[in-house]
Amino acid sequence: MCGIVGVVSHQPVNQLLYDALLLLQHRGQDAAGIATNHSSMFSMHKANGLVRDVFRTRNMRSLMGNSGIGHCRYPTAGSSSEEEAQPFYVNAPFGITLAHNGNLTNWEQLKQDMFKNDRRHINTDSDSEVLLNVLAHEIQKATTGYSLEPSTLFEAVTVLNRRVEGGYAAVAQIADVGLLGFRDPHGIRPLCYGILEGEQGTEYMLASESVALEGAGFRFVRDVLPGEAVFIDAENKLHSRICADNPSLNPCVFEYVYLARPDSVIDGASVYNTRLKMGEYLAEKIKREGLADDIDVVMPIPDSSRPAAIQLALRLGKEYREGFIKNRYIGRTFIMPGQALRKKSVRQKLNAIGDEFKGKNVLLVDDSIVRGTTSREIVQMARDSGAKKVIFASAAPPVLYPNVYGIDMPTRDELIAHGRTVEEVCKEITADALVYQDLDDLKRSISDVNPALTSFEASCFDGKYITGNVSADYLDRIENARHNPKDKGSTGEDAGRTQLNLNYATTEA
Numbered sequence: 001m002c003g004i005v006g007v008v009s010h011q012p013v014n015q016l017l018y019d020a021l022l023l024l025q026h027r028g029q030d031a032a033g034i035a036t037n038h039s040s041m042f043s044m045h046k047a048n049g050l051v052r053d054v055f056r057t058r059n060m061r062s063l064m065g066n067s068g069i070g071h072c073r074y075p076t077a078g079s080s081s082e083e084e085a086q087p088f089y090v091n092a093p094f095g096i097t098l099a100h101n102g103n104l105t106n107w108e109q110l111k112q113d114m115f116k117n118d119r120r121h122i123n124t125d126s127d128s129e130v131l132l133n134v135l136a137h138e139i140q141k142a143t144t145g146y147s148l149e150p151s152t153l154f155e156a157v158t159v160l161n162r163r164v165e166g167g168y169a170a171v172a173q174i175a176d177v178g179l180l181g182f183r184d185p186h187g188i189r190p191l192c193y194g195i196l197e198g199e200q201g202t203e204y205m206l207a208s209e210s211v212a213l214e215g216a217g218f219r220f221v222r223d224v225l226p227g228e229a230v231f232i233d234a235e236n237k238l239h240s241r242i243c244a245d246n247p248s249l250n251p252c253v254f255e256y257v258y259l260a261r262p263d264s265v266i267d268g269a270s271v272y273n274t275r276l277k278m279g280e281y282l283a284e285k286i287k288r289e290g291l292a293d294d295i296d297v298v299m300p301i302p303d304s305s306r307p308a309a310i311q312l313a314l315r316l317g318k319e320y321r322e323g324f325i326k327n328r329y330i331g332r333t334f335i336m337p338g339q340a341l342r343k344k345s346v347r348q349k350l351n352a353i354g355d356e357f358k359g360k361n362v363l364l365v366d367d368s369i370v371r372g373t374t375s376r377e378i379v380q381m382a383r384d385s386g387a388k389k390v391i392f393a394s395a396a397p398p399v400l401y402p403n404v405y406g407i408d409m410p411t412r413d414e415l416i417a418h419g420r421t422v423e424e425v426c427k428e429i430t431a432d433a434l435v436y437q438d439l440d441d442l443k444r445s446i447s448d449v450n451p452a453l454t455s456f457e458a459s460c461f462d463g464k465y466i467t468g469n470v471s472a473d474y475l476d477r478i479e480n481a482r483h484n485p486k487d488k489g490s491t492g493e494d495a496g497r498t499q500l501n502l503n504y505a506t507t508e509a
């Protein structure tokens with residue numbers, strides 16, 4: 001999960017891109033970058049860090065031009081080294097920059113193919129650099145002459161969609177030609193666009209989440225469809241086409257559970273409303289399990305679980321209290337590299353208000369339990385503050401399988417629920433009772449908000465990979481790579497996480 005944005009305007013776009021990235025910061029905290037297009041030149045600045053730290057005034061000044069793209073990164077492939085920050089750039093054909101959210105499951109194979117068949121050298125272990133090179137190669141192949149027609153571009157994306165496997169939403173700027181956005185044929189990762197009617201004409205913004213459009217004053221138009229490509233040409237005219245053979249919409253359920261901001265609307269479902277629904281279904285399960293009478297007070301684990309906890313408390317008829325206060329200057333801990341860093345950050349991030357716990361049976365609600373880092377610490381903090389009983393509820397089902405489509409959950413042994421029963425997880429996090437949402441109820445929480453959404457990418461809960469080509473061998477390899485990272489001088493203990501060994505010299509043709 002990363003944040004991507006692309007803008008075509010009649011004004012300089014550097015500030016617009018920066019502001020949009022700030023609104024997408026929750027999607028990736030490791031690196032950020034912007035590339036703009038001005039007088040046939042690209043200007044680019046990218047580095048590790050938060051958006052506010054990466055861009056100084058001097059960098060902003062150099063980002064000239066009325067169109068450009070931006071990215072905030074949370075690595076899934078390669079390492080978290082600075083060379084893998086995005087956007088990526090390739091000089092031929094035309095000059096293209098690209099920013100990608102998602103993860104390609106066949107990137108190693110593609111990287112080898114690109115080298116052997118297409119004579120393209122890819123300089124990092126980033127799957128996004130592979131994606132850019134596939135795009136560049138297919139545009140090159142489809143183009144004759146110097147101009148690039150939308151239909152040629154759509155042809156190239158169609159071939160790309162056949163070659164590339166995994167989850168991806170991407171924005172790409174083709175120098176002086178226009179801005180392209182595309183979404184994978186399974187519609188796993190989100191992408192939407194909006195317009196602004198300015199004095200000089202229509203301006204466009206493509207972004208991972210609608211919150212970025214709203215914040216920049218753009219009017220949300222619609223989500224990009226699965227397998228669709230949209231292209232805004234040099235005259236600011238929008239073209240679009242479905243570039244996939246059998247597209248189907250299967251949005252990632254984890255966007256609704258945790259990743260997206262609650263004030264975004266993804267594929268027609270308000271993330272906030274889906275989280276309220278998750279609270280309702282969870283309340284019913286708590287009642288069914290006969291735990292409701294035991295609860296004195298319901299508390300969220302800030303921030304992401306708040307909407308679910310509010311509605312859950314209402315449905316149980318219990319008091320909703322804020323027992324943990326979040327230090328607003330600490331980022332999201334789940335998406336931090338390194339378990340030691342995460343653990344330390346939970347204590348730094350959340351502090352208990354003692355009086356809210358003393359002598360009470362508390363129900364702590366979180367959106368999900370992944371590694372169990374947060375829940376373990378929080379249960380202990382509740383007990384240290386004098387809670388009599390600590391019941392824990394998760395608005396998502398147990399996370400059991402690696403995610404391979406853009407969320408960093410690659411190894412089974414990292415997941416606290418993998419290989420454990422609910423009772424065993426409960427023991428691990430030292431709670432008195434533990435309730436998980438049922439997967440059907442989670443899916444219902446989203447379908448209730450938008451009945452058109454009937455199919456989801458929910459592999460981290462059910463192990464069913466929607467692209468159908470994720471082999472046990474692939475999962476083993478990403479686990480091995482995670483356990484034996486190549487050191488790339490990155491920051492966290494598990495940085496370099498899904499780096500896969502690829503040696504051109506020894507690869508069989």
Ligand SMILES: O=P(O)(O)OC[C@H]1O[C@H](OP(=O)(O)OP(=O)(O)O)[C@H](O)[C@@H]1O
Pocket residue numbers: 258301302303304305331332333334335366367368369370371372373374375
């Ligand atoms: O089981 P774990 O591995 O600890 O992961 C789960 C926790 O991580 C996330 O919180 P995070 O601090 O990232 O962000 P938030 O403030 O949006 O809740 C999520 O909301 C859970 O609280």
Ligand SMILES: NC(=O)CC[C@H](N)C(=O)O
Pocket residue numbers: 001002073074075076077078084100101102103104126127128406407
């Ligand atoms: N989380 C993401 O979307 C990551 C994008 C890309 N796979 C990377 O590692 O940089």
Ligand SMILES: [Mg+2]
Pocket residue numbers: 301302303304305366367374
């Ligand atoms: Mg949280």
